[in-house]
Amino acid sequence: MKRFALVTILAACTLPALAETTIAEAWVRATVPQQKATGAFMQLTSDVDARLVSASSPVAGVVEIHEMSMQGNVMKMSRMPALELPAGKTVELKPGGYHVMLMGLKQQVKEGDSVPLTLVIEGKDGSRQTLELAAPARPLNAPAAGGMPMKSAH
Secondary structure (H helix, E strand, O other): OOOOOEEEEEOOOOOOOOOOEEEEEEEEEOOOOOOOEEEEEEEEEEOOOEEEEEEEOOOEEEEEEEEEEEEOOEEEEEEEOOEEEOOOOEEEEOOOOOEEEEEEEOOOOOOOOEEEEEEEEEEOOOOEEEEEEEEEEEOOOOOOOOOOOEEOOO
16 A cells, blocks of 8 residues: 655646645545545645645545534534645644545545545635645544655646
8 A cells, every 4th residue: 555645736837836835644534335425634734825725536526625623512514615724834634624525436435545636725826736646545444644745846
């Protein structure tokens, strides 16, 4: 099983170059047969103030940025239009917190599968950076830690 994510930057030549964004410890939770949703988790660090504005994957019909939060005594999950990435600070996407939700799965995600993900990061000036990665699928009961940091290229 791969223990790291491969990251490639695809940026249009007409857009200004964004500072480097780092993705570390990316992974996706494996599913059981007929399960139609799962989560992707990782650590994101940007050199400048930016935000994660969208995500996509060919394995899912819908991919959204989500947040888990306590409302009273109930844990609620809600869609977020974007996730702020403060300059130099690591933002952790983890079970029970921020995460990328993959819904309408087209097939079962099995342990050891490599799940392609595309993340779009937007700078304060509106310029966008597209990050492509392949996140390994971990078992349903996988701990959040582990993996190898990857840096983007300009």
